[in-house]
Amino acid sequence: MSARSVAASPEFDPRAVRAEFPILDQLVEGKPLVYLDNAASTQKPEAVIEAIAHYYRHDHSNVHRGAHALADRATAAFEQARSDVAAFLGGAKREEIIFTRGTTESINLVANSWGRTQLGPGDEILLTEMEHHANIVPWQMVAEATGAVIRVAPVLDNGELDFVAWTALLGERTRLVAMTEVSNTLGTVNPVAEVVQRAHAVGAVVLIDGAQAVNHFPVDVLALEADFYVFSGHKLFGPTGVGVLYGREALLEAMPPWQGGGEMIERVSFSAGTTYTGLPWKFEAGTPHIAGVIGLGAAIRWLDGLDRAAAARHEQALLERVDTALAGMSDVTRVGVAPGKVAVASFLLAGSHPSDVGMLLDQQGMAVRTGHHCTMPLMDRYGIPGTVRASFSLYNTFDEVDRFIEGLDKVRSFL
Numbered sequence: 001m002s003a004r005s006v007a008a009s010p011e012f013d014p015r016a017v018r019a020e021f022p023i024l025d026q027l028v029e030g031k032p033l034v035y036l037d038n039a040a041s042t043q044k045p046e047a048v049i050e051a052i053a054h055y056y057r058h059d060h061s062n063v064h065r066g067a068h069a070l071a072d073r074a075t076a077a078f079e080q081a082r083s084d085v086a087a088f089l090g091g092a093k094r095e096e097i098i099f100t101r102g103t104t105e106s107i108n109l110v111a112n113s114w115g116r117t118q119l120g121p122g123d124e125i126l127l128t129e130m131e132h133h134a135n136i137v138p139w140q141m142v143a144e145a146t147g148a149v150i151r152v153a154p155v156l157d158n159g160e161l162d163f164v165a166w167t168a169l170l171g172e173r174t175r176l177v178a179m180t181e182v183s184n185t186l187g188t189v190n191p192v193a194e195v196v197q198r199a200h201a202v203g204a205v206v207l208i209d210g211a212q213a214v215n216h217f218p219v220d221v222l223a224l225e226a227d228f229y230v231f232s233g234h235k236l237f238g239p240t241g242v243g244v245l246y247g248r249e250a251l252l253e254a255m256p257p258w259q260g261g262g263e264m265i266e267r268v269s270f271s272a273g274t275t276y277t278g279l280p281w282k283f284e285a286g287t288p289h290i291a292g293v294i295g296l297g298a299a300i301r302w303l304d305g306l307d308r309a310a311a312a313r314h315e316q317a318l319l320e321r322v323d324t325a326l327a328g329m330s331d332v333t334r335v336g337v338a339p340g341k342v343a344v345a346s347f348l349l350a351g352s353h354p355s356d357v358g359m360l361l362d363q364q365g366m367a368v369r370t371g372h373h374c375t376m377p378l379m380d381r382y383g384i385p386g387t388v389r390a391s392f393s394l395y396n397t398f399d400e401v402d403r404f405i406e407g408l409d410k411v412r413s414f415l
């Protein structure tokens with residue numbers, strides 16, 4: 001099936017989907033915007049914008065605590081989103097869904113609550129060279145506090161995880177495995193199901209960073225048997241400032257709260273001490289990002305209404321088109337060419353700094369990201385300062401790929 005015939009497929013029409021995203025319909029530098037920075041954050045469909053506006057127009061109140069109509073409505077919408085997320089992750093229990101500020105906070109929650117109570121001197125945390133800083137720094141902090149040791153599995157030249165080396169690093173001292181399901185810089189999709197099985201065989205707990213996975217393909221945390229799975233709303237067509245920690249109930253039950261305050265207590269007393277409420281609220285101290293959670297629920301329901309398999313095929317067709325073009329350019333070095341990767345094209349253009357390429361594309365109305373993409377250890381591994389990264393989503397079109405490739409030609413003429 002050619003790329004064009006996928007675009008014309010009646011099952012998935014990227015132009016119809018695109019029309020639901022008002023932000024995409026604008027000129028930048030006098031030219032139609034080409035938004036290829038989706039790995040940093042996706043844009044928001046009308047359904048999400050409207051859900052947030054509706055909440056503020058009609059239903060806003062604080063949740064869980066008020067005995068009045070608005071409080072009831074806000075609480076119902078907020079808790080409905082929790083059910084939506086639980087279903088979205090393959091049928092998790094509502095109690096297993098903790099709302100956070102995003103992937104970063106979800107990982108910090110696990111590192112601080114589980115990590116600081118379960119790890120001790122000599123215990124090993126197994127990471128990979130391709131982790132985002134959000135899945136490195138919290139573990140470094142907890143290792144420093146507990147005496148645990150960080151082991152790092154290498155990445156092969158093509159951007160694949162060196163699974164042989166990873167397996168060799170896994171051992172009886174490994175207490176925690178943390179791995180990204182999809183690399184934000186390389187697009188590599190890691191074999192997380194195999195990772196979970198092998199990690200469990202040595203008794204390790206597994207956290208999967210799904211920040212770059214959930215918007216590309218469906219995730220089933222129960223089938224995966226992950227202990228913890230985390231993602232951000234804003235990379236999933238939802239709002240910023242909201243994210244999810246899924247944790248297996250038994251693990252979450254045994255973990256202490258990491259932040260104290262309202263909402264997470266059963267009883268507070270100066271004389272008798274404080275007791276905590278149960279899951280999931282034990283981990284949700286303070287007034288949450290109610291509008292954000294409701295927006296995330298709307299994003300998930302919107303995504304559920306699409307043919308996701310067809311959307312994934314469309315993204316793969318976009319990737320094939322851009323990769324074929326880049327592979328044919330003698331002055332382009334592609335970084336991350338693992339088989340089966342998602343639609344992320346990271347590369348270097350000979351004789352130019354990535355940030356100059358980004359600026360020259362911006363002048364043509366094209367948004368890409370340049371730099372280290374919060375993966376400095378990966379940049380060190382390749383011995384480069386950064387890359388130009390074009391990351392695609394289901395609303396991108398083949399015309400945009402073509403404009404991007406033409407844009408690179410123009411960039412060359414300025415260098």
Ligand code: PLP
Binds near residue numbers: 182
């Ligand atoms: N993990 C990965 C793989 C990411 O790509 C990102 C963001 O780019 C994060 C974690 C951090 O996400 P957030 O900044 O939304 O917390």
